[in-house]
Amino acid sequence: MPYFETIIIGAGPAGLFAAKTLAKQKKQVLVLEKNSEFGKKICAGGLTQKDIDYFKIPISICDQSFNSAKLVIFKKIAYLNQNEPYLYTIEREKLGGHLSEQAKQAGAIINTNSNVISIKNNSVNTDKEHYTFKYLIGADGANSIVRKFLRIPTNKTLTTMQVRTNKLFKDFEIQINTKLFGPHYAWIFPHKNHTRFGTATDQQYFSISKLRNNFFLWLKKYNVTEKDIESFPINYDFKGMQFNNFFLVGEAGGFTNGLTGEGIYNALLSGQEAAKKIIDPNYNYSIRFKRILEQKKFCEKFMNFYKIRPLIYLLYKLLPFYCKNKNRKSKIINYFAN
Ligand SMILES: Cc1cc2nc3c(=O)[nH]c(=O)nc-3n(C[C@H](O)[C@H](O)[C@H](O)COP(=O)(O)OP(=O)(O)OC[C@H]3O[C@@H](n4cnc5c(N)ncnc54)[C@H](O)[C@@H]3O)c2cc1C
Numbered sequence: 001m002p003y004f005e006t007i008i009i010g011a012g013p014a015g016l017f018a019a020k021t022l023a024k025q026k027k028q029v030l031v032l033e034k035n036s037e038f039g040k041k042i043c044a045g046g047l048t049q050k051d052i053d054y055f056k057i058p059i060s061i062c063d064q065s066f067n068s069a070k071l072v073i074f075k076k077i078a079y080l081n082q083n084e085p086y087l088y089t090i091e092r093e094k095l096g097g098h099l100s101e102q103a104k105q106a107g108a109i110i111n112t113n114s115n116v117i118s119i120k121n122n123s124v125n126t127d128k129e130h131y132t133f134k135y136l137i138g139a140d141g142a143n144s145i146v147r148k149f150l151r152i153p154t155n156k157t158l159t160t161m162q163v164r165t166n167k168l169f170k171d172f173e174i175q176i177n178t179k180l181f182g183p184h185y186a187w188i189f190p191h192k193n194h195t196r197f198g199t200a201t202d203q204q205y206f207s208i209s210k211l212r213n214n215f216f217l218w219l220k221k222y223n224v225t226e227k228d229i230e231s232f233p234i235n236y237d238f239k240g241m242q243f244n245n246f247f248l249v250g251e252a253g254g255f256t257n258g259l260t261g262e263g264i265y266n267a268l269l270s271g272q273e274a275a276k277k278i279i280d281p282n283y284n285y286s287i288r289f290k291r292i293l294e295q296k297k298f299c300e301k302f303m304n305f306y307k308i309r310p311l312i313y314l315l316y317k318l319l320p321f322y323c324k325n326k327n328r329k330s331k332i333i334n335y336f337a338n
Contacts, residue, residue: 006134007029009124010140012250019108019271045196077320082329087172122134136246154237159202160232163219165194173188178316206306257295257299258303273285
């Protein structure tokens with residue numbers, strides 16, 4: 001059986017960034033990806049400035065950049081704007097292409113068409129091969145087989161719904177309306193040749209069938225009549241990253257923010273941190289990493305206010321007034337984007 005010091009299951013942002021980080025330190029690493037291509041992932045493709053600055057995602061591979069987010073809060077409109085762009089949209093295939101090239105150039109081996117079907121304490125089986133390892137990184141997304149092997153339950157998930165329309169829209173838009181979308185929001189993310197409309201919620205908070213009805217009614221307001229809904233769960237149930245010689249990163253580890261749904265940055269960062277821990281077992285997790293976990297906690301506490309409905313309603317209602325002040329507006333942008 002071929003041996004690799006580290007095997008990574010999944011070539012999404014988390015797995016590819018972990019692979020690049022390990023390979024750059026001359027560590028022997030194999031990535032197993034079930035698909036034949038990179039970036040085949042249902043996603044709105046929204047990035048923030050921190051992806052560009054910290055992970056050096058080239059702006060040239062992004063579809064669009066925005067210096068403003070239009071917030072539609074019930075019927076009030078507020079703009080979270082600044083002089084420079086801080087929001088971007090990207091095709092996941094382009095992001096996958098870029099990250100896989102970087103990982104390969106650093107020396108990682110990536111086997112596509114390799115679906116992992118079973119795991120043991122120090123070996124994995126794909127439909128074709130057996131491999132042994134010292135460390136295993138589960139970067140295999142929301143339905144992670146590694147998480148199942150570790151018997152870590154997933155109790156917090158978002159159900160998503162998204163449609164693509166060829167109609168072009170100008171604004172990067174976030175719509176908040178607790179009656180339509182519960183504690184969550186709906187998005188309008190313009191790409192180069194199309195626009196993605198979507199929403200998500202956790203059924204603990206809001207009924208999925210109600211959300212679906214409201215989503216279609218909302219789309220009608222924009223004359224978006226496409227009926228092909230794309231959907232994939234988001235796991236935001238974080239229960240730890242390291243379990244002896246196993247790691248769970250990205251969505252396998254529940255790193256996505258349960259309120260904003262931001263998962264790409266959290267996936268890249270957790271992939272990098274797991275790799276650093278393998279390179280140096282005494283590595284202390286970075287402040288950036290601790291910050292995403294704190295943000296997740298904060299946002300999920302905020303979501304809980306929905307259980308006391310008038311409170312979240314009031315907080316959202318205050319948001320347009322809060323955004324009127326320039327300093328407070330920069331604080332919000334800084335909190336989410338930097
Ligand atoms: C509708 C929707 C909209 C979203 N919008 C945004 C957004 O705008 N911005 C943002 O930051 N985040 C967004 N997210 C979240 C984001 O897509 C994820 O958090 C992110 O992709 C997680 O990256 P990952 O590397 O952990 O997992 P993934 O990107 O899911 O990659 C996992 C990889 O593992 C592979 N794999 C799975 N099982 C196996 C197996 N058994 N064997 C081999 N390979 C396997 C898969 O094929 C896949 O390539 C959105 C999610 C959804 C569903």
